[in-house]
Amino acid sequence: MTEAHPVAATYLKNAVQSGAKLILVDPRKHKLAEFADIHAPLLVGSDISFLNSLMYVLIDEDLYDKDFVKDHTEGFDELKVKVKEYPPEIAAKTCGIEPSMIYEIARELSKVKPVMCCYTLGITEHTCGRNNVVSIANLQMLLGNMGVESGGVNPLRGQNNVQGACDMGALPNVYPGYQPVINEKSVEKFEEFWGVGGLDKENGLMIPQMMDGLVDGKVRAFYIFGENLANTEPDIKKVEHELSSAEFLVVQDIFLNETTVFADVILPAAAWSENDGTFTNSERRVSRVRTASEAPGIAKPNWWIFREIAKRMGQKWSSNSAKEIWDNELSVLAPQFGGIKYSRIEKDGLQWPCPTVEHTGTKFLHKDGTFTKGRGTFLPVDWTPPAEVPDEEYPLVLSTGRRLYHYHTRTQTGRCEGLNELLPEETADISYADATDLGIDNGEMIYVSSRRGKVKVRANVTDEVPKGLVWMAFHFRENNANWLTNPAFDPITLTAEYKACAVRIDIIEGNL
Amino acid sequence: MSIQKININNHDLSFKPGMTILEVAEENMIRIPTLCHLKGTIPTGACRICVVEVASANNLLPACSTPAANGMVVETDSNKVFEARRTILELLISSGNHNCAVSETSNSEWIDFQVDAMKYEESEELCPSWGDCKLQDLAYQYRVRVDNFNKDWVDQPPELDNPMIVRDFSRCISCGRCVQACNEVQVNRAIDFGYRGNDTKIVTAGDRTLMDSDCVFCGECVQVCPVGALVDKKSRFKWRPFNTEKIRTTCPYCGVGCQQMLHVKDGEIVKVTGVEEAEPNKGRLCVKGRFGYDFIYSDERLKTPLIKENGEFREASWDEALNLVTDKFKTIIDESGSAAVAGVSCARSINEDSYQMQKLFRAVFKTNNIDHCART
Numbered sequence: 001m002t003e004a005h006p007v008a009a010t011y012l013k014n015a016v017q018s019g020a021k022l023i024l025v026d027p028r029k030h031k032l033a034e035f036a037d038i039h040a041p042l043l044v045g046s047d048i049s050f051l052n053s054l055m056y057v058l059i060d061e062d063l064y065d066k067d068f069v070k071d072h073t074e075g076f077d078e079l080k081v082k083v084k085e086y087p088p089e090i091a092a093k094t095c096g097i098e099p100s101m102i103y104e105i106a107r108e109l110s111k112v113k114p115v116m117c118c119y120t121l122g123i124t125e126h127t128c129g130r131n132n133v134v135s136i137a138n139l140q141m142l143l144g145n146m147g148v149e150s151g152g153v154n155p156l157r158g159q160n161n162v163q164g165a166c167d168m169g170a171l172p173n174v175y176p177g178y179q180p181v182i183n184e185k186s187v188e189k190f191e192e193f194w195g196v197g198g199l200d201k202e203n204g205l206m207i208p209q210m211m212d213g214l215v216d217g218k219v220r221a222f223y224i225f226g227e228n229l230a231n232t233e234p235d236i237k238k239v240e241h242e243l244s245s246a247e248f249l250v251v252q253d254i255f256l257n258e259t260t261v262f263a264d265v266i267l268p269a270a271a272w273s274e275n276d277g278t279f280t281n282s283e284r285r286v287s288r289v290r291t292a293s294e295a296p297g298i299a300k301p302n303w304w305i306f307r308e309i310a311k312r313m314g315q316k317w318s319s320n321s322a323k324e325i326w327d328n329e330l331s332v333l334a335p336q337f338g339g340i341k342y343s344r345i346e347k348d349g350l351q352w353p354c355p356t357v358e359h360t361g362t363k364f365l366h367k368d369g370t371f372t373k374g375r376g377t378f379l380p381v382d383w384t385p386p387a388e389v390p391d392e393e394y395p396l397v398l399s400t401g402r403r404l405y406h407y408h409t410r411t412q413t414g415r416c417e418g419l420n421e422l423l424p425e426e427t428a429d430i431s432y433a434d435a436t437d438l439g440i441d442n443g444e445m446i447y448v449s450s451r452r453g454k455v456k457v458r459a460n461v462t463d464e465v466p467k468g469l470v471w472m473a474f475h476f477r478e479n480n481a482n483w484l485t486n487p488a489f490d491p492i493t494l495t496a497e498y499k500a501c502a503v504r505i506d507i508i509e510g511n512l
Numbered sequence: 513m514s515i516q517k518i519n520i521n522n523h524d525l526s527f528k529p530g531m532t533i534l535e536v537a538e539e540n541m542i543r544i545p546t547l548c549h550l551k552g553t554i555p556t557g558a559c560r561i562c563v564v565e566v567a568s569a570n571n572l573l574p575a576c577s578t579p580a581a582n583g584m585v586v587e588t589d590s591n592k593v594f595e596a597r598r599t600i601l602e603l604l605i606s607s608g609n610h611n612c613a614v615s616e617t618s619n620s621e622w623i624d625f626q627v628d629a630m631k632y633e634e635s636e637e638l639c640p641s642w643g644d645c646k647l648q649d650l651a652y653q654y655r656v657r658v659d660n661f662n663k664d665w666v667d668q669p670p671e672l673d674n675p676m677i678v679r680d681f682s683r684c685i686s687c688g689r690c691v692q693a694c695n696e697v698q699v700n701r702a703i704d705f706g707y708r709g710n711d712t713k714i715v716t717a718g719d720r721t722l723m724d725s726d727c728v729f730c731g732e733c734v735q736v737c738p739v740g741a742l743v744d745k746k747s748r749f750k751w752r753p754f755n756t757e758k759i760r761t762t763c764p765y766c767g768v769g770c771q772q773m774l775h776v777k778d779g780e781i782v783k784v785t786g787v788e789e790a791e792p793n794k795g796r797l798c799v800k801g802r803f804g805y806d807f808i809y810s811d812e813r814l815k816t817p818l819i820k821e822n823g824e825f826r827e828a829s830w831d832e833a834l835n836l837v838t839d840k841f842k843t844i845i846d847e848s849g850s851a852a853v854a855g856v857s858c859a860r861s862i863n864e865d866s867y868q869m870q871k872l873f874r875a876v877f878k879t880n881n882i883d884h885c886a887r888t
Contacts (some may be wrong), residue, residue: 006730006798008768013699035699146728157767161866162859162886168866169855170884171845176867181880194875200850204873207888210854217853219881220844225869226858227885234888248840255812264840265824265833268814269861272764273774273781273805277862281764281769283792287762289862290567292774292781293808297815297832302858302865308830310839313876329865347760348791350771404728407765407800415807416677417746422729422799495887 002031003404004120005156008282012118013068021112023032023105025050026122027399028464038105041466044397045126046095046499048383050102051135053091055142059105064110065144067431072369075378080308082380091456094383108142112417114151120399121158125498129490140473147267155335164280164490167337167352168330171463177334193333196315206494208487211242213501220247225302226269230258231477234485235452252305255389255411258477270295277322277347279302281353284362286340287349312377321344329387386490387502391466394450394502398470398484400455401499406475414473426476427460433467435459438505448472453483470503520586527580534562534575537588544588545597545650547604547685547738549576553696557620559687561600561650565590572596594654601656604647609682610739611639614650628750633798636787639683640748647685648739674723676745676803684741686712690733698796701728729799735785746803747783751775760787762799764860767794770801846878847879 001009009032016022016035022038025047032040042050058064059080060383088099111117119139123132136153147240169176179186180382187199205213211233213219234241243249243262251263253269273292275417280286295301303325307317319325323342327411331337339354340361350361366376366478377468390397405423406413430440438445442461447454448470457472465471472481486501520535520542527536533557537544541780548559555577563572567585572593575586587593598808604610624869642648651658670680686763691714694703704727706715716725734742756775763770768794775783784805817833818825828836845851857869866884875883 002728005766005768006728006772007796007801010698010796015698017696017699027883127803152840155759159767159859160762160764160769161861161863161883162767162884164863165857165859165866165884166886168857168881169861169870170866171886172880172883175874176870178726179875190874194871196875198878199874199879200880202880204852204882205854207856207885210856210883211879212683213854219852220848221841221853223853223855223869225865226861227856229856230833230887233605249845250837254808254814255810256814264820265828265837266814266818266838267833268816271808271813271861273761273808275862277762277864279794281762282767283769285769285772285792286863287769288760289764290759290761292759292776293763293779296813298817299813299815300830302861303868305834306865306868308834309838310872310876312834313842314532315876317871325867326863330863346557346772346791405799409806411801413804413806416804417806417808418803419800421675447686450719460793493887 001118001119001156004158004402005282006404008118022110023108027469029464029466030464036387038108039099040101040105042092042098044399044469045094045128046383047126047127047132048135048381049086050095051089051139052083052086052381053095053102053140054106054109055079056086056091057088057103058142059083060136061089061473063107063144066368068146068210069142070139072146072371072376073378074375075380079138079378082382086383094385095207096147101225109139111200112144114145114148115143116142116150116154117145117155118154120156122399122499123431124155124490124493126493126495126500127385127387127488127490128381129383129495129497130492134379137376138378138380141378144369146371146376147364147369149364152364152366155282156460159281160281163282163284164278167284167334168376174205175333176330178335179334183298190333192493193329197490202333208489208494208496211239214242214245215334217247220406221250222246222248223250223252224263225252227252228253228259228409228411230262231474231480231482234482234484234487234498237453238482239482244384245430247359252302254299255415257409257411267305268295268297268299269305270299274299275301275303275322278326278349281349283351285349285351286337286345288342288345302418330469350370387484387497388451388486390432390502394472394504396468396503396505397452398448398472398481398501398503399499400472400474400481400485403473403475406473408475409477410475410481423475426457426473426479426481428505429460429465430477431460431465431467431469432461433464434470434505437508440505445504445508447508448479448484448503449506450486450501451501455479455481455483470505476497516580516582516713518580518582518584518586521588523733529757531580532576533564533566533573533578533580533584533586536580537575542588544575545574545653549735550689550692550697553692556692558690559604561597563593563596563613564588565593573612575750594876597650598654598656600703601647601651602658603653604685604705605651605666606654606658609615609639609680610647610651611641612645612651620743626830639854640678640743641737643681643754645740646738656822660824664732668688672745673721674727674729674745676729676799677722677727677731677744678745678748679722680741680743681713683739685739687713688740689736689738690714690742692735698730700726700728700730701848703733729803730797731799731802734801735795744783744802747775751777751783756782760790763797765798765800765804770797772801774805780809799816804872842875850877851881852877853877853879855883857882859885 088102252267274295336353557574558575562575771787771790788795
């Protein structure tokens with residue numbers, strides 16, 4: 001959190017300084033461990049085992065919020081049956097946390113209210129990512145920490161506008177404002193508003209399916225806007241094969257990158273601070289983005305480019321600025337955003353849902369325990385191991401993430417004066433125990449390989465990482481962790497398992 | 513509880529117990545100068561520039577750390593207060609390298625002083641914080657004149673070994689705001705007061721340079737430094753408050769959505785600061801938010817559409833490129849149906865761009881094959 005969401009982490013540290021307790025559940029003993037009352041270094045990918053076990057204790061010792069469960073939830077009995085299978089003594093074997101610590105954490109959690117649960121991609125980037133999220137929701141409902149300020153289930157979004165891209169309907173199953181594309185009424189509504197007929201009534205393809213489609217020819221034209229897929233998707237070799245299979249590839253971006261190599265047409269776009277618009281952050285706050293300087297050459301705002309293509313295909317879209325798009329279209333079409341207009345977010349932004357122009361926005365969801373669907377449903381889930389676990393050939397676990405000084409594939413931060421100096425290269429973070437066993441010195445170049453690839457990278461021997469784990473980021477091309485990661489996906493979300501695959505480390509002969 | 517009242521400058525003002533004299537004054541638009549005070553942190557009363565006269569007290573009291581009390585009578589601008597503040601300012605200015613025009617002297621010492629002051633600056637210009645210095649502002653306001661310069665600072669070259677923050681102890685007034693910003697606001701715990709007495713200075717663990725310390729270069733210390741002791745290296749000498757326009761925007765990096773103030777000079781961002789009091793970040797930024805803005809000025813930016821021909825990209829006009837894209841998509845949709853086209857939107861760009869792209873795919877191409885990296 002101090003690396004990927006540094007400013008959010010400052011608030012957490014402030015809270016600890018003011019007396020709040022912090023429980024850190026993370027395989028790595030990173031910076032926040034210094035602030036934590038308890039650090040539970042669970043094994044990579046064992047979250048459900050751990051969470052179910054906490055719920056076992058809460059139910060077994062009668063420590064859960066019975067009023068909240070009775071008044072606001074359903075499915076408790078099913079949950080109870082499921083978590084019964086996870087007593088700490090059993091769960092400890094799969095999650096790697098001592099039973100005494102599981103008991104301690106469960107009891108601590110039951111003592112205070114509210115408890116806020118924050119997580120990031122360590123929860124979602126697993127083949128059981130969806131179930132991990134469900135488990136956290138189960139726990140927070142059981143503890144009665146939903147529908148209150150500073151409680152809840154809080155995913156910290158990785159990108160500045162990943163929340164917004166979802167809200168805007170850049171998803172294959174929903175229109176803007178999460179209106180399902182398979183719902184007849186939504187289809188009619190959008191057909192009428194956009195003045196078109198024949199909208200697609202089936203869910204579309206998700207990214208991994210699109211990539212498969214490039215290879216089998218079902219997807220013939222592919223349009224990539226502002227994503228360096230060749231570096232960010234798991235198993236770079238596979239991704240490059242897929243991109244090179246595209247019959248016609250359009251890439252719209254601000255720099256040439258590893259993905260533009262495969263393009264047939266590259267469209268130059270205006271960047272951040274070169275056009276007006278809005279971003280939506282992790283707390284659903286829609287804030288203004290403003291123009292500070294001109295885009296270079298003849299680069300154009302992205303919305304303009306899409307509008308020009310529509311025009312060439314016979315549709316004249318009336319909105320001719322980001323403000324007009326938001327005020328006249330999006331905020332009219334998506335009820336959650338009905339009350340958010342540019343005139344209202346000149347200073348601080350507004351948090352959706354904000355249905356009317358009198359509404360002051362919504363700080364937290366599910367107020368008074370009222371969920372969108374009425375009662376919150378407990379969904380019992382079982383722990384499942386990562387798709388690829390260590391074996392004799394590949395005895396270590398690789399987990400990946402981001403580092404403070406760079407962002408994603410460094411197309412931006414790599415071009416900012418000074419940031420490369422603060423973090424000039426990738427490292428493979430390994431434990432003292434593994435370094436000793438393998439005879440590796442701190443700073444030595446090593447090979448890290450998986451069934452999919454092999455990278456040469458500098459070893460960073462650190463006590464942040466437990467024995468058996470290798471931790472890397474994806475900021476640098478040559479030793480990008482995605483040469484190694486496993487393209488195994490959560491069956492529902494199709495999110496890839498970036499957080500767990502099996503690797504081995506080899507010494508480079510004559511390297512000393 | 514009965515209403516608590518304090519009298520400041522002959523105004524009866526009510527307050528909530530626990531408020532300081534400074535807080536009551538600020539709430540009522542009575543201005544008391546401060547240097548070391550950093551809102552939201554525990555007051556230290558270190559610089560004493562905020563001293564006020566309290567009827568029942570023998571000495572002047574610092575407004576930032578003295579709690580308001582019922583029946584208290586306070587004067588914020590009495591002769592005694594003015595005299596005290598002038599003395600404090602004289603001491604601060606003569607203690608270090610404060611080579612701004614306020615330090616006017618009648619003899620040639622001033623010229624020598626200036627020449628020495630520029631010795632380490634790699635610049636002909638005055639202090640990099642000239643025009644953005646609380647000490648300078650106060651010195652003007654209180655008409656402080658200093659004749660005797662202490663030149664001990666001459667042998668303290670600024671610390672320049674990291675790419676982001678210039679530390680210049682010759683200009684440090686030991687107010688401690690940077691220490692509070694680092695320990696109480698950002699909680700990075702990289703700097704603190706070190707040594708004692710006259711040797712007191714702000715140090716990292718082991719008194720090493722920032723580059724060799726726990727510093728994570730969030731730059732909060734630079735933002736709160738009231739003088740020129742901590743300066744943003746990338747904007748040094750480029751930026752002055754009077755030659756830039758301020759534009760508020762949202763940070764382009766993680767999902768926190770910090771509010772930034774872009775300082776723009778001749779159409780170019782030359783400095784970024786956090787917007788004080790703004791949601792969600794209350795003035796805070798991280799290293800990327802504060803220093804990661806100049807990628808947009810890279811020479812490597814894409815400037816024209818490019819079309820691949822025989823394996824090589826060549827420049828093209830918008831018309832040519834967009835017509836090609838349109839023709840290809842039309843042909844493929846005609847031949848294989850709408851399901852044969854797919855698109856990935858951008859989680860970094862503005863909402864309106866994602867709205868527009870999904871509209872293109874749905875309303876024009878007639879497919880829901882639109883996604884973005886939220887899942888990957």
